[in-house]
Amino acid sequence: MTFSINSEIAFTYLLAKKKQTLVASLGVMFGISIYIFMNSLITGTNEYFEKITLSSTPHIRLYRDQEMSKPTMLDGFAGDSTVNLISNPKMVNQDDRIDNPNALIQFLKTNSQVIAISPQITANVFCSNGNVQESGNVSGVNIMEQDRMFDITSTMIAGNIKDLHSNPNGIIIGSGMAKNLSLQLGDNITVTASNGLAQRLRVTGIFRTTIKNVDQTKCYVNITIVQQLLQKDRSYITDVYVNLKDYTQANRIGEQLTALTGYTAETWQSANEQSIAARMIRDMIANSVVITILIVAGFGIYNILNMMIYEKIKEIAILKATGFAGKHVISIFIFQALLIGILGSVAGIIFGWGLSKGSSMIYIGKGNLEYLPISFYVQHYAKGSLFGIVTSFFAGYIPALRASDIDPVEIIRG
Amino acid sequence: MIALQANNINKYFYTPDQFQVLKNISFEVNQGEFVSIIGKSGCGKSTLLYILSTMDTDYEGQLQLTQQIVTGNKQDQLAAFRNAHLGFVFQFHYLLPDFTCLRNVMIPALRLGKVSRQQIEHDAYEKLKLLGMADQALKPASKISGGQQQRVAIARALINNPDIIMGDEPTGNLDTRNTAVVFDILQRLCHEEHKTIITVTHDNDFAAKSDRIIEMSDGLIVDQRMR
Ligand SMILES: Nc1ncnc2c1ncn2[C@@H]1O[C@H](COP(=O)(O)OP(=O)(O)OP(=O)(O)O)[C@@H](O)[C@H]1O
Ligand SMILES: [Mg+2]
Numbered sequence: 001m002t003f004s005i006n007s008e009i010a011f012t013y014l015l016a017k018k019k020q021t022l023v024a025s026l027g028v029m030f031g032i033s034i035y036i037f038m039n040s041l042i043t044g045t046n047e048y049f050e051k052i053t054l055s056s057t058p059h060i061r062l063y064r065d066q067e068m069s070k071p072t073m074l075d076g077f078a079g080d081s082t083v084n085l086i087s088n089p090k091m092v093n094q095d096d097r098i099d100n101p102n103a104l105i106q107f108l109k110t111n112s113q114v115i116a117i118s119p120q121i122t123a124n125v126f127c128s129n130g131n132v133q134e135s136g137n138v139s140g141v142n143i144m145e146q147d148r149m150f151d152i153t154s155t156m157i158a159g160n161i162k163d164l165h166s167n168p169n170g171i172i173i174g175s176g177m178a179k180n181l182s183l184q185l186g187d188n189i190t191v192t193a194s195n196g197l198a199q200r201l202r203v204t205g206i207f208r209t210t211i212k213n214v215d216q217t218k219c220y221v222n223i224t225i226v227q228q229l230l231q232k233d234r235s236y237i238t239d240v241y242v243n244l245k246d247y248t249q250a251n252r253i254g255e256q257l258t259a260l261t262g263y264t265a266e267t268w269q270s271a272n273e274q275s276i277a278a279r280m281i282r283d284m285i286a287n288s289v290v291i292t293i294l295i296v297a298g299f300g301i302y303n304i305l306n307m308m309i310y311e312k313i314k315e316i317a318i319l320k321a322t323g324f325a326g327k328h329v330i331s332i333f334i335f336q337a338l339l340i341g342i343l344g345s346v347a348g349i350i351f352g353w354g355l356s357k358g359s360s361m362i363y364i365g366k367g368n369l370e371y372l373p374i375s376f377y378v379q380h381y382a383k384g385s386l387f388g389i390v391t392s393f394f395a396g397y398i399p400a401l402r403a404s405d406i407d408p409v410e411i412i413r414g
Numbered sequence: 415m416i417a418l419q420a421n422n423i424n425k426y427f428y429t430p431d432q433f434q435v436l437k438n439i440s441f442e443v444n445q446g447e448f449v450s451i452i453g454k455s456g457c458g459k460s461t462l463l464y465i466l467s468t469m470d471t472d473y474e475g476q477l478q479l480t481q482q483i484v485t486g487n488k489q490d491q492l493a494a495f496r497n498a499h500l501g502f503v504f505q506f507h508y509l510l511p512d513f514t515c516l517r518n519v520m521i522p523a524l525r526l527g528k529v530s531r532q533q534i535e536h537d538a539y540e541k542l543k544l545l546g547m548a549d550q551a552l553k554p555a556s557k558i559s560g561g562q563q564q565r566v567a568i569a570r571a572l573i574n575n576p577d578i579i580m581g582d583e584p585t586g587n588l589d590t591r592n593t594a595v596v597f598d599i600l601q602r603l604c605h606e607e608h609k610t611i612i613t614v615t616h617d618n619d620f621a622a623k624s625d626r627i628i629e630m631s632d633g634l635i636v637d638q639r640m641r
Contacts (some may be wrong), residue, residue, distance in 0.1 A: 004524070005524035005525055005527075007519065008511075008524075009521075012512050012513060013512060015512075016512040070595060149540065252560055312633050314508060315508075315510050315511075317508075318504075318508045318509075318510070319510075319521075320469075320493065321467070321469055321496065321504075322496065322497065322521070322522045322525070322570070323494060323495075323496045323497020323498070323522055323525050323526070324493060324497075324525060325489065325490040325493035325494065326489060326493075327490065328493075328525070337459075408469050409464045409469045409470045412464075412504060412508070412582075413460065413464070
């Protein structure tokens, strides 16, 4: 009952001031729709770049890092009587292999966070067809496992990844390389390592990621091919790629794996720090725009309610004289602010969606980005309207308090 | 039964200079009595009435209404008390112009929330009928004449069946004919429904017809006479 009469008065006041109500709601609507649009765009962009990053970078790469020479040997030789320093220390030339990769893989498989593991060797090579030569980067992989990690299948424009699995002398190349060497499915290609050893392989597949650099240099072959090229034994592995259930946890789990296995863990974030920085900057830009707009919208509501209270000061005095307590007066004006907020939020959700939908049709057409990347998440819409209503509440609260403080005697005395 | 008892009410204003507006005001009003307060302009009549109506709490002394001490109560309690027990009629009718006459009358009852909305609407019609305003019930309050507005304001003052009705020059803005109408209504309420009525007035004819006249001068009660 108390709710209904306060809200009825609030509603009547708003209806009596349709224009101002509309303007105030438009302010909120604008704030909310920009909030929704900005967040959808930023999230869409972040997701797009993350997807690109994760299509070629594993969540965690385990490898053996090269070590600096340490004065341990010198200490043993010269003892503690002297201070032993190595001036200008160099990297120790040691084997970069992973010892007993099968044991490491078995160990990783016991971790519940790990969903995909792909051991591999990479080597820089020259790929040639006849007289034409291109530098390339060949990965010796178990293609089925690599596919599970990077979904190579979805980028294949010719052949099937299974053909590499069944053909020990097969190779999958990028579309750029295929074009430069004018190679087609089934053609032969010569792959030469830096030590001069060469292998003649058959193209069993061509992929296209649209990342130019990858398409021109990356090749996949079976692990044994690279082992032969590098004149290594059958257990020679340099990297183990690991994908996780939750890729945002990569840093934490990477540290654990380093501590447990002794190998260096490079996470996708540390391999792409510049894109993480770019993401943070994007977030900051979006937040500052949104906060500014919401503050402006809040001032709009504040202003209109202040004006309304100024105009209605006699009526407020009468309401108080006839038995409305301060809290009732507050609720009348808060209710008005909330109505403006709700009206603005509903309009803002619709407008924000329209803006997002419209923008998602803007053609970009660079790389593999066709349209402006826009995400559509309910949470952005829910948060946007929540912010709108909270802003309205606070914008209304200050004038409402002022209204509740009105002394009816002063007003009625005139 | 005593409807109102004022004991040694003193009030000061501090701006521009300290000055005592009300000096040791003490009097009683019985239930069902029609009292007029008169006196020269500036003698403190309105100031006293605002204290009696519980809207002004900044005074010394003690005030009892309907045999309850209201002095010292919190603002919110006083608002609830006014809502339930007091009706107030102002010189400048002060209706809410965005609402219909009917809604204006209903608002204090909706605030009180004792009976259903239908019942309130029915009661409001009854009060408007009592004041000869039923045919204007659905007009906006801003679209009727001054005398009509004053009658709607009286209907509003009556809606919660208050024990005491107070008026500060309720006929001050009305012509003789409307003044007579309003006086008749107040007198009828007093005699038939046993309401207590306290009005401040400049109209000597009006005062002369009431049960008792309290005359003030310079913040003091200087004379009280029964009719
Ligand atoms: N807010 C105030 N501050 C200071 N002095 C005031 C204030 N309100 C009223 N006064 C003074 O108090 C005195 C009494 O005022 P009040 O309004 O009660 O007079 P009144 O008897 O109702 O006069 P009138 O018949 O003209 O309405 C006057 O001298 C007035 O100037
Ligand atoms: Mg006065």
